[in-house]
Amino acid sequence: MEITDKLLREIESLARLPLQQDERESLRRDLSRILDHFESLAELDLQGIEPSSHVAQAEPFYRDDEPRPGIGSKIALSGAAEIEDGHFRVPPIIGEEEHA
Amino acid sequence: MPERPGLRESVERIRSGNFSSRELAENCLRRIEALNGKLNAFAHWDADAAKADIQDGPLAGAPYALKDNLCREGTLTTCASKILEGWISPYSGGAAARLDEAGARYLGKTNMDEFAMGSSTEYSVYGPTKNPWDSSRSAGGSSGGSAAAVASEMVPLALGTDTGGSIRQPAAFCGVVGIKPTYGRVSRSGLVAFASSLDQIGTLTRDVGDAALALESLMGQDPLDATSLGEAIPALQPELDRGVKGLKFGIPAEDQWMQLDAGPARVFQDSVDALREAGAEPVEIALPHAQHSVAAYYLIATAEASSNLARYDGLRFGPRREAETLEELLLANRSQGFGAEVKRRILLGTFALSAGYVEAYYQRAQKTRTLIRNDFQKAFETVDFMVIPTTPTAAFHLGEKSDDPLSMYLSDIYTLPASLAGLPAASVPCGLDAGLPLGTQIWAKTLDEAMLIRAAASLERAFPFGEIRRAALASLVEAS
Amino acid sequence: MSLPSGWEMVIGLEVHAQIHTRSKIFCACPTGFGGEANSRTCPVCLGMPGALPVLNRRVLEMTALLGLALGSRVALRSQLARKNYFYPDLPKGYQISQYDQPLCEGGAVEIPFEGGRRKIALTRIHIEEDAGKNIHLDGRSLVDLNRCGTALAEIVSEPDMRSPDEAREYLGRLRQLLLWLGISDGNMEEGSLRCDANVSVRHVGDTELGQRTELKNLNSFRAVAAALAFEAERQVAVLESGGKVEKVTLLWDAHEKRSRPLRGKEESKDYRYFPEPDLLPAGLSEGELSTLVAGLPASPLDRLDSLMENHDLDFYEADILTRERAMVDFFELLAEACGDSKAASRWMLGELARQLNDRVQNIEDLKLRPDSLAELIVLERDGKLSGLAAKSVLEKMLEEGGSANEWMERLDLAQLSDAGELANLVKSVLEANPKEVERYRGGRKKLFGFFVGEIMSATKGKADPKEVGRLLREGLDA
């Protein structure tokens, strides 16, 4: 599978991981070569085979709905480079979106 | 009398009052300070770790190290990445908590490939770890720091993490025992995720008995890891002396995914012969889909990694760069914070999950994983355990593969099948090739750590490797 | 507002309801509204390295309950999935949600429609985690992760609605059920119920769907109706002028009463969903599901029907009385105890509703029991309490509990209706005011009120006005 420069840029954008111009070409070649090797999977007959998203053969377990205090905002914020008024501070967000 | 005994001996002698746990910790710290400049096995350590005296618990006072991707409350946890520079974990993961509860003494964190992505411990902000047997060679990876620390007797127990062989391969390269239990046996809580469905914590120790002791404390369900298993934990130490007489073991059928040079082939044959002499019967086993392990593994692992590493944006932890807008900040933090191999894998995984490609790559890989699991299920209908080389070669030179990612990936071929199937697997040192150690792997059925230990101990008895290692590394010993 | 003839709108709604739990969906942090920023957080909901999610059982139970009530197929094993996208209030860089194997599929929300019923089909109901909140300030934004990890049920309808009113009714009925089952508090102002819509228009008779747009930020019932009408008219105008509807996401601005396209670059969304490796497939057992089914209360609409049939109420009354389960439960007990459904309904929709509203109280928090109110209704009906006095008694009962008789005694409010006693009183009032009696008899009929007033002031308002009137007329007109 040849990764074109255009496709690579799309992937960089999805991953929020822009490459430097000098990294891009060698990485593009690496990825293409790696994916060429992975083409072997195309030979397999996978009709009707279930995917193995998990290997743990276990009954799932759940939490009881019992609240416990968190770690507190001071510790929550302790690793942040910038805080303001008990919040994580970030540069202005361009483009707003309500989501969930 | 060794100054720095192994895990079991440490516990016994602390208990019997032969020396105090503080003295032992001081010895270890002196050793780390003397040797780390040469080996770079530790990323950072706690120089004050020897202060308190600890005597209680099954691991009473024995020192241990964590790989730098394992959280322990109040300790630096960086995954050898610039993007986590300075991050102090505010909580302890399940593995660290269990070792602490068992009375073991934390000394520090070991070097690794950034976010456990690599097979050589060269992709690290701390610089490469050197192989104690030959400092021009790799200690393996990604738990190379843990393997080198145990081999050089800096510490009797180091935890590693194994996603596709990252405990077993460095164990083989450094001549120590590395064990990855069944997926789900050890809590992943506090393990900084690389590939969640594959990651598993395990041990690096000098011998199988030490591993058995440590694993008994480490294994067990954790309410904070929903994939941890509730099954009863087997007693492992009684398995050490049971031998393998009357058991059947699988050896991989000769086919395209098994090509060994003469040296490694001879060492592996010695292992097979030793087990046969111990009374076990070899059976040739076909794993027809194992040859696809590299493709399946690297697609699944990188896909999961691309998502697991999305949280590193520099907003809540890690250093931050200057930017006008949030988007710019995000891009700057990520493109400058991750190293080349991590970028390669995030991009590969993003591709494997992206619209238009997810069926042909990620989903095909997950289905292939099912075929590989089925191969194993069939195999274990006839055999009690399997053996296979840990690596195609002994430790390679630093720099030899770091510019050729595909050849690095391909060298993982022997460890990946067990990772994809979530099986318990061990690497036991069992010979030398041109003066460098090689490991033989044992694979057991899901949850059958007892069989794993039993077979590993039998193999170990045939090769008294502790003596070989101590003799070979005598020059290191003198250095401290 | 209505569409030009020949056009119809097609609406589907996506509703996010916060599930009423004490702790978050994947960690033990307490849920809540307001409070110190980032105080209800832990390594899991902060997305710290190494922290893992563990599913809250109650989230499964509540969502399965909703699905069962709506006739959905509830999966024994559903799959959590990661939805990958970057946003500062989403600390992991992905939301744990569900994708191709949701907990509930199918089912319908039934709504009253043109005197009958109509079913709005559901596509699915799935569970997911809420995001935190961003505060946009001058030159920077602040992030509060308190809400992050709150449990949500996302209820997705088929494009089955044809008017803003229908959409509003659907949302109302869904909210009613969420409250009815105790699943959510359904508070749109606080954001515990949120609504997005997909809208398209087409010519009446067409079977193909038109290009749809997505409307976000519909934070009230009024906004839902207004935004849908606005958007449909906009689309028709575009199409009628020969244009093409673009696939866009629009934000509703309730203040300006208009929608506007989401700012920022419009990139194609590729969420790269995949099964959440940290969580095994989740679901309840058949046994657990049957227990839930067994505990399902009768639906609001069934109770509404029963009020109309068995209590002879009209739709309007029955509808209001079935807004909340506690209300209709109260009503039925009350109607039974006082033996008068009409009076019970009048009291509940009138004075009691007014009092609850003034007190900002819910019926289930009341000290007032249905049989006490029934007692009050009977006292009034039997003329033992005047209407005014009855209201004072109700007020006391709401404040301090106790029975209607008790309060009537304590406040000395019992109505004076003893014929002999009242007759004497009338007699003495007439005797004390001979001039007025004379003028009345001479034609000044308006003075009747004066005599009533005299009697009322002599009895502090307790005299039965009907009886007083009768006796006065007797004495004056004789």
Ligand SMILES: [Mg+2]
């Ligand atoms: Mg959603």
Ligand SMILES: [Zn+2]
């Ligand atoms: Zn939390």
